[in-house]
Amino acid sequence: MALVLRALIDAAGQGGSFRKRKVEALVRRIYGLFMVFLAWGGACNYVAAADPIHIVVMIEPQRYFVQQLGGDHVAVTVLVPPGADAHTFEPKPQVLIQASQARVYVAMGIPEEEAWLPRLKAIRPDIPLVHQDQGISKMPMETRDEIHRQQPSSAARTSHGGHPEADHHHHQGMDPHIWLSPKLARIQAETIGRALCSVDPAKTGDYEMRLGVFQQRIDDLDQRLTKVFDHLRKHRSFLVVHPSWGYFARDYHLKQIPLEIEGKEPTAADLVNVVRRTAAESIPVILVEPQFSQRFARLVAQESGIRMMVADPLAFDWEANLWEVGQRLADHLSQQP
Known part of the structure; x- marks a missing residue:
């Protein structure tokens, strides 16, 4: 780029000093705009290459929710391994230490989780907790x-x-299995979406767009299931x-x-x-x-x-x-x- 601009100035010099000064001023403006463009492009590349937000959840359906809402902006770790029972899961100390390094922990709200969450808070008192069951009235479990x-x-x-x-x-x-209700899933998606906007406000527009799309898919699923069971x-x-x-x-x-x-x-x-x-x-x-x-x-x-x-x-x-x-x-x- 610099060589091209230098050639323009030299060629303009053949037409007199006045013409040369005008061309030099124009070249300086072009060069300045070019450098601004490079700086802006580098900033955009930096944002795009930024590390995703590390979020820890308890079970796989939560990972699905967070990924639908966060896309490439999030990296999700699931505590309960596949095939394990979430009700009897007891995280080992090293697992809690790894979880404490997350940007956000999304709590499912089952009693067994509440039993070990204080240990996580003891490792990192300031870890942001998002309660996925916030705003949901849970259903009582039936007795024998x-x-x-x-x-x-x-x-x-x-x-x-x-x-x-x-x-x-x-x-x-109370029944903790709230994620198995499409009607309640809509509320849970909103809770997680708000949390993502809070910890990563620069991408609020994208999170809100993803929330709207996901909630529409939830509504569509609910309507299809309603039709399936209405035939009974x-x-x-x-x-x-x-x-x-x-x-x-x-x-x-x-x-x-x-x-x-x-x-x-x-x-x-x-x-x-x-x-x-x-x-x-x-x-x-x-x-x-x-x-x-x-x-x-x-x-x-x-x-x-x-x-x-x-x-x-x-x-x-x-x-x-x-x-x-x-x-x-x-x-x-x-x-x-």
């Missing part, structure tokens, strides 16, 4: 007495909308080993009946009651999860003649997983006469 008190007549009782009506009793503990005429109850699908069931006017109650394995009496209820209500399927033993599910399936269906609540691809679970579950429920 409540589940076994529900006779076929009460389970079939419907509301004015023609769907099963929920029973309201005193409960032990009668049977809306299904068995589960671990009561993970309560919010999903509530969203689409279904009823989950768990084998595991109050965090404990079923007793022999529990299994007898479940088998009887399965026959009385013509329940066609039991959902099993990769993180839990299928021993009791097999016993119930063999005694009742019902089918087993794998449904992973911790799958990474949250949208595809919920859509697949919904389609397969609706198919099982619709096959009952």
Whole structure:
């Protein structure tokens, strides 16, 4: 560039001093603009090459949420390894030390997590915590007495909308599985999106755009699942080993009946009651999860003649997983006469 400008000045000198001065002034302006352009381009390249924000989450669906909202601006670490049970996960000291180096920790809000979060705060008191369950009213878990008190007549009782009506009793503990509800996922996405804007305000426009796109996809998924389950005429109850699908069931006017109650394995009496209820209500399927033993599910399936269906609540691809679970579950429920 400099050689080209020098040649222009020399050529202008052949036309007299006045012309040479004008060309020199013009060349200086061009050169100045060129240097500004180089500096601006370098700054842009620096921003683009900046390290992504390190965010730590507990489970894979959270990683999916953060990546949809943050894109290339974030790098996400998941604490609970694939196949492990989040309810029994206990991070080792070195894991907590690594987590403490993150820019943000997104808390899921399950009781077991609350038990070790103070240890993380002790390592790094100023680590920003984003509570994914912020602004969500959680659903109480049903007790053993409540589940076994529900006779076929009460389970079939419907509301004015023609769907099963929920029973309201005193409960032990709150259901933490809020990510399995598309309706609640919309709120969780907003919470995470606001947090990203707060820690990285320079990219607020991009985060807000991504939030709008993701929420639209959540709404589309919710509408598709609603149509799938609206076609069911009668049977809306299904068995589960671990009561993970309560919010999903509530969203689409279904009823989950768990084998595991109050965090404990079923007793022999529990299994007898479940088998009887399965026959009385013509329940066609039991959902099993990769993180839990299928021993009791097999016993119930063999005694009742019902089918087993794998449904992973911790799958990474949250949208595809919920859509697949919904389609397969609706198919099982619709096959009952």
